[in-house]
Amino acid sequence: MKKFVIGDIHGHHLALNQVLAKSGFNFENDLLISLGDLVDLGPDSPSVIETMMKVKNFRHILGNHDKWCLNWMRFGTIDDIWLNQGGQKTIQSYENHKNLIESHLTFLEQAVLYYRDENNRLFVHGGFAWDIPFDQQINDEHVLIWDRSLALMSYNFELQGKKLGLFSEIYLGHTPTRHFGQLTPIKHSNIWLMDTGCGRGGKLTIMDIETKRYWQSDES
Numbered sequence: 451m452k453k454f455v456i457g458d459i460h461g462h463h464l465a466l467n468q469v470l471a472k473s474g475f476n477f478e479n480d481l482l483i484s485l486g487d488l489v490d491l492g493p494d495s496p497s498v499i500e501t502m503m504k505v506k507n508f509r510h511i512l513g514n515h516d517k518w519c520l521n522w523m524r525f526g527t528i529d530d531i532w533l534n535q536g537g538q539k540t541i542q543s544y545e546n547h548k549n550l551i552e553s554h555l556t557f558l559e560q561a562v563l564y565y566r567d568e569n570n571r572l573f574v575h576g577g578f579a580w581d582i583p584f585d586q587q588i589n590d591e592h593v594l595i596w597d598r599s600l601a602l603m604s605y606n607f608e609l610q611g612k613k614l615g616l617f618s619e620i621y622l623g624h625t626p627t628r629h630f631g632q633l634t635p636i637k638h639s640n641i642w643l644m645d646t647g648c649g650r651g652g653k654l655t656i657m658d659i660e661t662k663r664y665w666q667s668d669e670s
């Protein structure tokens with residue numbers, strides 16, 4: 451079984467198909483960990499979720515966009531900020547797929563706030579407050595899905611040769627690597643930034659967690 455991690459997909463189904471094909475991902479045998487934000491911005495969020503539902507070994511970390519979408523599907527609530535941050539696209543793309551909403555809601559509800567694997571690697575969408583014990587934050591949804599401080603500080607950790615020893619590795623989505631002028635995954639100290647900007651004109655990245663080899667889509 452190979453283990454892959456994938457950054458923010460944001461409704462870009464063609465990019466998703468590209469990286470799954472390039473990486474030789476096996477839907478039956480391999481593990482796929484999504485760092486969240488499957489939906490919004492791109493043209494085809496329903497198909498992204500349909501594809502993910504076909505992955506036998508799938509871990510979905512909740513992203514802030516997934517949460518907005520989930521609230522809309524569950525309660526019909528439409529956050530104004532969400533509408534302007536790509537939610538409008540998602541609502542439109544479900545116009546012709548209303549029959550899928552119920553099963554996609556069930557799917558999104560299975561997302562977790564973080565995942566810690568058997569090798570003490572942490573996977574979380576946004577981040578966490580590095581100066582507070584992690585165990586005190588495990589139910590703090592707002593921090594885990596929205597935080598950018600860890601991703602932004604990671605550069606300083608790298609410069610200072612500092613490592614967050616709590617985890618062997620930390621994988622983050624949410625904060626595009628474009629912030630550091632790149633469209634490839636970035637490793638700062640033991641922190642991996644995996645959102646290579648697919649949502650806003652960048653690329654989608656999938657990476658083999660063991661070998662660190664990665665594959666990217668064309669720019670969206």
Ligand SMILES: [Mn+2]
Pocket residue numbers: 487513514515575623624625
């Ligand atoms: Mn996000």
